[in-house]
Amino acid sequence: MKFWILLRETLRYIVRSRLLFLLLVFSFLLHYVGLSFMKQATVSIQGFVSSIGPREGMFVSVYLSLFMGLFLSAIYGIWMVPYLHQGERSLLTFVLPVSKWLYPAVYFLSFLILILLEFGILLGSFTWIFGKEALLTPRFSWGALGTCLLIETLAFEFLLFFFSILSMSVGHVMTLFFAAGSFIFLQVIGTLFRFGFDQFAQEAGGNWLIALRIYSYLPPLGELIFNLKQTFSQGGFPTGHLILWSVWFLLGFLFFRFLLRVPR
């Protein structure tokens, strides 16, 4: 019961803060305009000209939703989640008869609703541009799409708690810089590994091997784009990274819960 009351207030906050409006407009523009351009574009490789079809279109949509999700998790995590738990407001939040477990659970579910809404816009825009036949064709891989959306959802939910924890610990501005720094760092490392850096590290051994091992346990943010690409182009299921994202998400959830001091 208390869970639903908290969820209702959180959703009210999302609506009144205009985050929902921002999400709807920005996401629609991103997907619709992005896909429109894509559909009209042609690719020419060594004289072979081809137009971009629904399969590539869907990959671009999933790729665009990655940026939308990062943007959303940053806004929701840095500014909105800490709203009730910081400063003068926290004194009144602390004395609400609500279990500390409910807060992360509510933030998880409310953010999941936003993510699903974003995915809905993704599918809607795709259907609008390419027609519903594109989704119904046997060539369309629902499995690949589902895997991509699942891995994105886990990544966004982890990032939500990561941003919230940082924001509540070091403040909004520091979080932005730290988050941007981590993102660039992990992205660069992820790209380096694509060019055989992992093999180099294994051959070189020593500290390089230790660094490689540490990287392999970090949130696989740098691998995310490659996971999506691989899932779409070759199928398969990035089980290792999905498990890693799940573990990091759970850690984020638990850490957030322990960050809230009272009620106990």
Next chain:
Amino acid sequence: MILEVNNLEVCYGLKKAVKRVSFAMGPGESVGLLGANGAGKSSTLKAILGMIRPSKGEIRTLNKRPGSFASFEKLGFAPEEGSPPDYLTGKEYLDFVSALKMPMRQKGFLEVDELLGWFELEPKKPIRDYSKGMKRRLILAQAFLGNPELIILDEPLNGLDPLMIIKLRTKLNEQKEKGTSILYSSHILSEVEKCCSRALILKEGELVLDASLETIMADYGGIESAFAKKVAEK
């Protein structure tokens, strides 16, 4: 007992903000917590609410450990400086708190309307458009929700106009008659004299006086002289 504090000590680093403070409150008792700035009033209140962990001692708030969410179902707290979520209207905020505190929703709704009227709050106005005084009244109003057994007020008169001070006093007397215990932390000694039946005076973290109002009147002639004597004496 509604509240039991035994040998409470609160330290910030090496500094002891509260030193071996012990007192208890029974049902329907109204106790004034007095002290100069930095005397340890806020630290004592925070420890009672479970916002800070005591370095030593034991506290039982409504027979539960302080800070447990179950204890907040029957505890109302109005902080000195609080800020309700400003995207809500006054009524929405009170409904929200009431829904969390009161299992009987219908009763909660009636209570919300009554409190909105009592504290002269505009129900449909967003909190962000409330004046400082109105926000203060809203914070006070939420402390009365859910038929609390213990109400803790931290400097409740800050930002209130004289008429509202009188109304608050009446409201507190009403609550006392219902059996609610009130812990009233304030700088305004005359108001504590009017609202409370017992006073605690803190000085540099130590409890230097714990006496009923009758005793204080008999021994010192009033709270003001008791405070002056106890706080000034070395």
